[in-house]
Amino acid sequence: MVMSKPAATRPSEAEIWEALSQVPDPEMPFVNLVEMGIVRELGWQGGRLQVTITPTFAACPAYEVMQAEILAALAALGLAGAEVLVSHNPPWTSEWISAEARQKLKDAGLAPPPRHQGDLLGVLMDPVPCPRCGSEQTSLRNSFGTTPCRMIYTCNDCKEPFEMFKPL
Amino acid sequence: MLDHKALARYLIALADDELILGHRNSEWTGHAPILEEDIAFANLALDEIGHSRLWYELAADLLGEDRARFPDRQVFLRPAEEFRNLQLVELPRGDWAFSMLRQYLFDVFEQHRLAGLSESTQASLAEVAARIRTEEIYHLRHTRAWVTRLGLGTEESNRRMQAALDALWPYARGLGGALPGEAGLPAGVVPDSAALYEAWLAEVSAFLAEAGLTIQPGSPDLQSPISRADHSSDFAALIEEMQSVARLDPEATW
Ligand SMILES: [Zn+2]
Numbered sequence: 518m519v520m521s522k523p524a525a526t527r528p529s530e531a532e533i534w535e536a537l538s539q540v541p542d543p544e545m546p547f548v549n550l551v552e553m554g555i556v557r558e559l560g561w562q563g564g565r566l567q568v569t570i571t572p573t574f575a576a577c578p579a580y581e582v583m584q585a586e587i588l589a590a591l592a593a594l595g596l597a598g599a600e601v602l603v604s605h606n607p608p609w610t611s612e613w614i615s616a617e618a619r620q621k622l623k624d625a626g627l628a629p630p631p632r633h634q635g636d637l638l639g640v641l642m643d644p645v646p647c648p649r650c651g652s653e654q655t656s657l658r659n660s661f662g663t664t665p666c667r668m669i670y671t672c673n674d675c676k677e678p679f680e681m682f683k684p685l
Numbered sequence: 686m687l688d689h690k691a692l693a694r695y696l697i698a699l700a701d702d703e704l705i706l707g708h709r710n711s712e713w714t715g716h717a718p719i720l721e722e723d724i725a726f727a728n729l730a731l732d733e734i735g736h737s738r739l740w741y742e743l744a745a746d747l748l749g750e751d752r753a754r755f756p757d758r759q760v761f762l763r764p765a766e767e768f769r770n771l772q773l774v775e776l777p778r779g780d781w782a783f784s785m786l787r788q789y790l791f792d793v794f795e796q797h798r799l800a801g802l803s804e805s806t807q808a809s810l811a812e813v814a815a816r817i818r819t820e821e822i823y824h825l826r827h828t829r830a831w832v833t834r835l836g837l838g839t840e841e842s843n844r845r846m847q848a849a850l851d852a853l854w855p856y857a858r859g860l861g862g863a864l865p866g867e868a869g870l871p872a873g874v875v876p877d878s879a880a881l882y883e884a885w886l887a888e889v890s891a892f893l894a895e896a897g898l899t900i901q902p903g904s905p906d907l908q909s910p911i912s913r914a915d916h917s918s919d920f921a922a923l924i925e926e927m928q929s930v931a932r933l934d935p936e937a938t939w
């Protein structure tokens with residue numbers, strides 16, 4: 518038998534979204550899973566909460582940690598039997614990262630992914646502003662970085678290396 | 686009526702290609718010629734292995750298997766002779782030119798196949814293909830740049846690339862063979878491998894020529910592709926190493 522709270526005493530959807538907004542991205546703890554566009558949808562199935570997430574990169578090593586942290590946050594709200602569903606329909610895109618999260622990435626020294634509206638190769642030709650000094654005189658050093666979602670640049674003005682979150 | 690078992694066999698072969706190529710690429714970790722490429726190849730390896738997991742999970746769904754356990758069982762507990770990857774991806778990593786050119790040849794084919802799969806009438810298949818396809822844009826951008834740089838670089842880099850092409854070409858042509866299960870699927874579920882091969886051949890022939898590399902005439906033709914059921918002697922060693930820890934305790938949890 519599945520134990521679940523009667524609907525009247527359930528936390529509201531707003532409270533659940535608020536709790537999920539406290540779950541940090543395991544690799545970038547300065548942003549959360551909601552503003553990164555990873556948590557997509559809430560639903561109820563026979564009194565049981567289902568949270569649909571869309572992982573970013575297929576090989577993201579943080580993916581299992583994310584699921585565990587979502588379940589822990591929900592358990593703290595009293596939603597112990599919740600379930601995390603994974604959907605790639607539609608696949609995650611960096612276009613879903615909120616304006617606020619983009620600013621947080623930049624503040625942490627990580628250039629936010631440029632908006633591409635579906636034209637990835639086109640946008641990769643554009644200059645990437647340095648997140649430290651704002652200079653557009655930067656050079657790509659490596660299309661691959663310390664995690665699947667990053668690439669490495671150097672700034673020709675302040676001379677610092679920096680990473681950009683890959684547009685996807 | 687869709688034959689789920691046929692589609693699962695097809696997907697497992699795709700997954701095996703990605704897994705074994707990713708495994709070979711991972712052997713460069715700590716050994717690549719420069720630090721940037723060490724990082725790049727480790728990422729390529731991780732991406733390919735991540736993609737193999739998506740295909741294994743989809744196959745698990747079609748077979749009614751547990752998608753949380755199926756990928757590990759396929760990778761770590763399946764006998765070598767049941768893998769259906771191409772010999773192209775299992776060949777030892779060779780030198781840097783060899784690994785880079787192999788990745789390029791594979792990536793171009795994969796882009797064509799993923800474009801077809803992302804139009805599949807099977808929605809779950811189309812979704813995963815669309816996800817993988819955008820990531821593969823980065824792979825192809827990287828390997829194209831290196832093939833050109835090495836092909837047109839120094840006398841030595843050109844010579845090594847040409848040697849790599851001569852060695853890889855007979856195996857690369859195996860890309861055009863039909864995948865397991867393909868013949869049993871209705872039109873529109875997966876793209877026709879022979880048609881993909883024609884598109885691949887046109888693209889890589891033009892690109893390699895521009896990179897100063899020559900496809901040697903007289904390579905074995907498509908009429909006799911190497912079967913995916915046949916593996917080289919090097920493959921047994923790869924599988925033995927890859928599975929050695931898991932086989933010590935198959936029921937262990939991590
Ligand atoms: Zn700067």
